[in-house]
Amino acid sequence: xxxxxxxxxxxxxxxxxxxxxxxxxxxxxxxxxxxxxxxxxxxxxxxxxxxxxxxxxxxxxxxxxxxxxxxxxxxxxxxxxxxxxxxxxxxxxxxxxxxxxxxxxxxxxxxxxxxxxxxxxxxxxxxxxxxxxxxxxxxxxxxxxxxxxxxxxxxxxxxxxxxxxxxxxxxxxxxxxxxxxxxxxxxxxxxxxxxxxxxxxxxx
Numbered sequence: 250x251x252x253x254x255x256x257x258x259x260x261x262x263x264x265x266x267x268x269x270x271x272x273x274x275x276x277x278x279x280x281x282x283x284x285x286x287x288x289x290x291x292x293x294x295x296x297x298x299x300x301x302x303x304x305x306x307x308x309x310x311x312x313x314x315x316x317x318x319x320x321x322x323x324x325x326x327x328x329x330x331x332x333x334x335x336x337x338x339x340x341x342x343x344x345x346x347x348x349x350x351x352x353x354x355x356x357x358x359x360x361x362x363x364x365x366x367x368x369x370x371x372x373x374x375x376x377x378x379x380x381x382x383x384x385x386x387x388x389x390x391x392x393x394x395x396x397x398x399x400x401x402x403x404x405x406x407x408x409x410x411x412x413x414x415x416x417x418x419x420x421x422x423x424x425x426x427x428x429x430x431x432x433x434x435x436x437x438x439x440x441x442x443x444x445x446x447x448x449x450x451x452x453x
Contacts, residue, residue: 255403259308262339262407263287266415269338270313271300273331277323283314310421325434332423332430336415339408346405 263286274281280299285291287305294303305311320328415423 254297255407258400260286260304260408262342262404262411263311265338265342265408266335266411267311267313268330269334269336271334273334274313274315274361277327277331279315279319279322279331281313281315284312285314286311323369324447325430329427332355336412336423339412339415342408343405343412346401350399350401350405385436 263453267286268282270280271284282299283301283303285303285305287303287308288310291303291305294301296302323331418424418428420429
């Protein structure tokens, strides 16, 4: 049961993260070509207006896809907002889950939060069981680690992990995208040309 709850919460948390990117993109009138939650083969596909939405089999990662021409319509600050909107969504979920737990009378000391995150990271480290096809051991391990945690604690752990990981400035993560676009902007100013010109040069 814990495994199913974690799986559902991971999909929901990823969807909220990508929804943050989507909403910010629409605020700045960008056309979103596709929105993907998870990785691997898709298990569900549908369209919402001009956007194709995919739900994929592995609840890790995701993206909101727009064309380069669309990105050229926004300035640097607007691009930051679009990228950081996903992280903001996870932060808001963390706050809400903490508030609900506190309202229910559960003590949320710093030690408890760190322990919860440690438990979640322990679950992710068990992914080797899944990759090796040992699904039963993987599910049993998840259930043993998360036993006693409420749904709000798991929600906090998953969104807290997404928040922290996406702040890391490495490629393919939100932090890495912010670093990349900022570097391009600085380079554009040093060369006394526009950010759009830098994008166009990259496409050639």
